[in-house]
Amino acid sequence: MNKAKSKASFLLAMLALTMLPLLLNATQLPSKLLRNDLLKIEAVQLIDKMGEELHAKTGINAYAIATNEHFPERFNLVEYSKQYEAKLSKPYVLFIFAPYATITKKSDVRGRVGIIPSSDEIRGMYDYDDVRDAAIDIVALKDSNTDEDKFNVGVLQAYSELADEIAQTKHVVLKTTIKDEMGTMVLILRILIYTGSLLVLWMFFLRPLYMRIKNGKQ
Secondary structure, three states, X not given: OHHHHHHHHHHHHHHHHHHHHHHHOOOOOOOOEEEEOOOOHHHHHHHHHHHHHHHHHHOOEEEEEXXXXXXXXXXXXXXXXXXXXXXXXOOEEEEEEEEEEEOOOOOOOEEEEEXXXXXXXXXXXXXXXXXXXXXXXXXXXXXXXXXXXXXXXXXXXXXXXXXXXXXXXXXXXXXXXXXXXXXXXXXXXXXXXXXXXXXXXXXXXHHHHHHHHHOOOO
């Protein structure tokens, strides 16, 4: 337990340090995330790191869309993806996470995951069910965490699973992906929550103080 707490504290400190330049400067949407309505900056950065490593080692691009759009029943995600074609470089796979999409009108259950490859060859490099379940298993957890935080971790886990499966077909190992262990997921979930609190603390309390000191005002 103490070891887990120490690991969490270390990761939290590292994330806090990496956040400072992002807070001081405007952030740019990473190349691997084509739309983001749901994810916190920490999750965005992790996805981009995984995507960049995957491309560097395999030549394959893994893009992601995290949307809060309320798609109707039987909405065609392939057609939807065509609006992003100009941003897609082949070979690629596009992961779409839409937690508010309607599955059936008769059911209150919402949420869809789409995985769209650029070719049949790419389609054969991953298991759709494995990637989808990596996200759904997190989102479906019955606990005190908010939907927003579970969306963040769910997308991270699914994207990581997708990248790892593709890498395995190329006989390479990725260092930036997240292993599918519930303890790791819970740890990341907590870090996202804590760093979100740090962001609020920085923006409303520490940054004004920093600017006053920087400008020579007491």
